[in-house]
Amino acid sequence: MSTLKILIFPDPRLRTVATAVGTVDGKITTLVDNMLETMYEGKGIGLAATQVNVHKRIIVIDVSEEKNKPLVLINPSLEEIIEPKKMPYSEGCLSVPGFYEELERPSKVKIKATGLDNKNFSLEAEGILSVVIQHEMDHLDGKIFVDYLTNLKREIIRKKLSKQKKLGATS
Ligand code: QAP
Numbered sequence: 001m002s003t004l005k006i007l008i009f010p011d012p013r014l015r016t017v018a019t020a021v022g023t024v025d026g027k028i029t030t031l032v033d034n035m036l037e038t039m040y041e042g043k044g045i046g047l048a049a050t051q052v053n054v055h056k057r058i059i060v061i062d063v064s065e066e067k068n069k070p071l072v073l074i075n076p077s078l079e080e081i082i083e084p085k086k087m088p089y090s091e092g093c094l095s096v097p098g099f100y101e102e103l104e105r106p107s108k109v110k111i112k113a114t115g116l117d118n119k120n121f122s123l124e125a126e127g128i129l130s131v132v133i134q135h136e137m138d139h140l141d142g143k144i145f146v147d148y149l150t151n152l153k154r155e156i157i158r159k160k161l162s163k164q165k166k167l168g169a170t171s
């Protein structure tokens, strides 16, 4: 296994719309292993393939306390918004390091996806899992959580991260 380089906002490659995975083969399972390792190393709870510059519809998530319950979603799609009542949640992103902002998203959703075994499944998600799934599915369409903020807030974040990159900062 190896860790992958994460694209940092405002990298334009984060705007790429990912394409569907055909069948899950060895190449995909290796990618998923590396995405999980990258997510765990970064202390993340979710990562989309887009963030590691692979433009395929793949998400890995682990919202468990022990970090031992990986969830892999291939070609995820929203089936139903079960509870449209918006839940406020402070969101972060491995591609927007150091910034957290409160957003509101539907609190309970039903999604459909393919697993590593190539089988389709449905999943009802609420609470933080619902939020993370929606956040990661946005990445596959080139959307980032900062897009929901005011232009001013997004510009401040963009400028700070651009400056850090220019200075070669690692934090
Ligand atoms: C998405 O994001 C998420 O700024 C996953 O310095 C997170 O795992 C959705 C992270 C929270 C909803 C709520 C961010 C790690 C990880 C940082 C992440 C950082 C180090 C973010």
Ligand code: CO
Residues within 6 Å of the ligand: 092, 093, 094, 095, 135, 136, 139
């Ligand atoms: Co993200």
